[in-house]
Amino acid sequence: MEINRIQDEIIDEFSFFEDWMEKYEYIIDLGKGLPLIDASKKDKEHLIKGCQSQVWLDAREEQGKIQFTADSDAVITKGIIALLIRVLSQQQAKDIAESDLYFIDKIGLKEHLSPTRSNGLVSMVKQMKLYALAFQHKT
Amino acid sequence: MDLTAEKITTRPFDAEAIRKEFPILQREMNGKPLVFLDSAASSQKPRAVIEALDHYYEHLNANVHRGVYQLSQEATNAHEHGREVARRFINAASTKEILFTRGTTEGINLVAQCYGRKYLSAGDEILISAMEHHSNIVPWQMVAEQTGAKLTVIPVTEKGELDMEAFHQLLNKRTKIVSIVHVSNTLGTINPVKEIIDAAHAIDVPVLVDGAQATPHMRADVQALDADFYVFSGHKIFGPTGIGLLYGKEAWLEAMPPYHGGGEMIKTVTFEKTTYNELPFKYEAGTPDISGSIAMGVAMDYIDAIGYEAIQRHEQDLLDYATGQLNNIQGIRFIGEAEQKASVISFLIDGTHPYDVGTLLDKLGIAVRTGHHCTQPLMDQYGIPGTVRASFAVYNNREDVDRLVAGVERAARMLR
Numbered sequence: 225m226e227i228n229r230i231q232d233e234i235i236d237e238f239s240f241f242e243d244w245m246e247k248y249e250y251i252i253d254l255g256k257g258l259p260l261i262d263a264s265k266k267d268k269e270h271l272i273k274g275c276q277s278q279v280w281l282d283a284r285e286e287q288g289k290i291q292f293t294a295d296s297d298a299v300i301t302k303g304i305i306a307l308l309i310r311v312l313s314q315q316q317a318k319d320i321a322e323s324d325l326y327f328i329d330k331i332g333l334k335e336h337l338s339p340t341r342s343n344g345l346v347s348m349v350k351q352m353k354l355y356a357l358a359f360q361h362k363t
Numbered sequence: 364m365d366l367t368a369e370k371i372t373t374r375p376f377d378a379e380a381i382r383k384e385f386p387i388l389q390r391e392m393n394g395k396p397l398v399f400l401d402s403a404a405s406s407q408k409p410r411a412v413i414e415a416l417d418h419y420y421e422h423l424n425a426n427v428h429r430g431v432y433q434l435s436q437e438a439t440n441a442h443e444h445g446r447e448v449a450r451r452f453i454n455a456a457s458t459k460e461i462l463f464t465r466g467t468t469e470g471i472n473l474v475a476q477c478y479g480r481k482y483l484s485a486g487d488e489i490l491i492s493a494m495e496h497h498s499n500i501v502p503w504q505m506v507a508e509q510t511g512a513k514l515t516v517i518p519v520t521e522k523g524e525l526d527m528e529a530f531h532q533l534l535n536k537r538t539k540i541v542s543i544v545h546v547s548n549t550l551g552t553i554n555p556v557k558e559i560i561d562a563a564h565a566i567d568v569p570v571l572v573d574g575a576q577a578t579p580h581m582r583a584d585v586q587a588l589d590a591d592f593y594v595f596s597g598h599k600i601f602g603p604t605g606i607g608l609l610y611g612k613e614a615w616l617e618a619m620p621p622y623h624g625g626g627e628m629i630k631t632v633t634f635e636k637t638t639y640n641e642l643p644f645k646y647e648a649g650t651p652d653i654s655g656s657i658a659m660g661v662a663m664d665y666i667d668a669i670g671y672e673a674i675q676r677h678e679q680d681l682l683d684y685a686t687g688q689l690n691n692i693q694g695i696r697f698i699g700e701a702e703q704k705a706s707v708i709s710f711l712i713d714g715t716h717p718y719d720v721g722t723l724l725d726k727l728g729i730a731v732r733t734g735h736h737c738t739q740p741l742m743d744q745y746g747i748p749g750t751v752r753a754s755f756a757v758y759n760n761r762e763d764v765d766r767l768v769a770g771v772e773r774a775a776r777m778l779r
Contacts, residue, residue, distance in 0.1 A: 244393070244726050245726075245777075248722075248723065248726065248777065249777060252719075252777060252778060275734050275735065276717075276718045276721075276733060276734045276749070277716060277718040277748070278748070297716055297748055298716035298717075298718040298719050299715075299716060299719050299778060300718065300719045300722050300723075301718060301719075336722075342734075343718060
């Protein structure tokens with residue numbers, strides 16, 4: 225499945241980092257990149273409120289594939305969002321709904337997707353899968 | 364191990380010796396020696412407290428207040444000695460006024476429900492402040508919904524102090540209770556609770572003081588304050604989690620209905636009618652946290668042996684040093700610059716998010732708190748998503764501050 229190929233690619237990329245500094249510098253760079261969501265979507269309707277950081281998520285369907293855009297006010301959260309979007313965006317609804325996101329653990333960022341961290345990421349992944357389920361059953 | 368010693372021996376102040384008494388501070392985090400700067404959330408425990416917990420389960424464990432056998436008697440004595448230590452610690456008139464709770468939150472909920480259901484009705488006002496922790500907001504909102512009373516809120520100034528002029532205007536004959544934080548967990552502000560209590564008493568309004576953040580740093584003398592209710596948590600004063608204290612004036616505790624029903628809190632039970640036990644047991648349904656009450660007493664004795672004056676001197680030095688050092692960092696903004704402050708520093712670094720700073724500090728072995736600190740209305744007032752908060756206890760030292768400052772500088776370089 226395409227999703228797992230991208231996950232393996234990311235795991236491979238991260239294996240070159242020598243220490244946490246390099247890893248986080250890379251994530252921060254990803255986070256500092258272009259806005260990942262249209263400014264008009266950064267509203268209450270698209271907001272996923274975490275205690276620590278906030279996340280905005282939008283999903284649309286294009287030619288049978290789902291395109292996700294998202295953003296966060298915290299740059300590390302945003303960097304991880306960039307990775308999640310790289311893995312899950314432009315994929316089939318069914319594949320997204322059934323995906324197992326093992327890469328987060330493998331690249332040592334599991335703590336950011338812990339339910340107690342409350343940075344909005346866990347809810348975001350849940351929401352992405354819910355969107356996928358909804359699109360899947362629409363067709 | 365004698366858990367019922369009557370006298371506390373004071374000791375000369377030796378910061379490094381004290382630090383060594385906290386075993387967890389030997390740990391490493393992410394390969395670096397732990398710098399623990401989140402004591403405002405929960406303090407670490409000295410060996411004496413850890414040993415008291417062990418000792419209880421190894422030598423004393425039995426249910427209290429009902430056993431005819433010796434072990435139960437010994438457990439009861441140790442548990443009730445914990446109550447006496449607590450009475451002495453806050454200078455209450457009687458152990459009848461010392462209720463064990465699970466912590467500050469439960470204490471506030473207890474007063475909100477027991478006082479509120481009896482004395483509040485539609486149109487009445489509950490006066491709190493804009494710097495309250497959610498646990499001194501939500502319980503009052505709940506009882507307000509039940510009774511038709513409403514919350515009124517003392518505003519906070521830009522510096523992070525209570526607007527006392529506004530307080531005196533908001534306090535009026537519809538006010539039925541004032542519930543106010545002694546020391547702010549987010550800002551560190553020490554509030555003039557004595558002035559608030561005196562003003563409220565002048566028109567016969569009782570006052571609850573949330574002392575969760577005060578008791579780690581200063582003596583709460585409930586008689587000198589003349590507080591009607593004073594609540595705090597064991598785990599913030601070097602004691603275990605799951606135990607806390609509610610002080611209530613005897614007259615209020617007698618007048619209010621109990622909170623929870625069950626064993627321990629009754630005198631006689633028939634299916635028609637139950638009569639309640641005397642104070643303090645009337646409010647303590649069920650088996651209490653026996654090891655907790657004992658170990659919290661040990662923690663209180665630990666504080667008294669060092670002495671609040673010595674603790675304050677040490678913490679003030681760390682606060683001044685840290686504020687000065689952090690102030691050299693470009694783009695730092697302190698949230699909470701009150702004249703009277705406990706050793707809590709909330710700050711933001713321009714162009715960075717607290718979550719990012721906290722995440723990178725963790726990688727450097729430095730534990731700070733980030734986020735809204737359960738004071739969302741206060742964050743909204745400042746228009747910020749949260750802060751980075753470093754809080755200092757007696758076991759911290761200037762090296763901890765140096766590591767923090769270097770860590771924040773490094774995080775800022777990476778993030779900006």
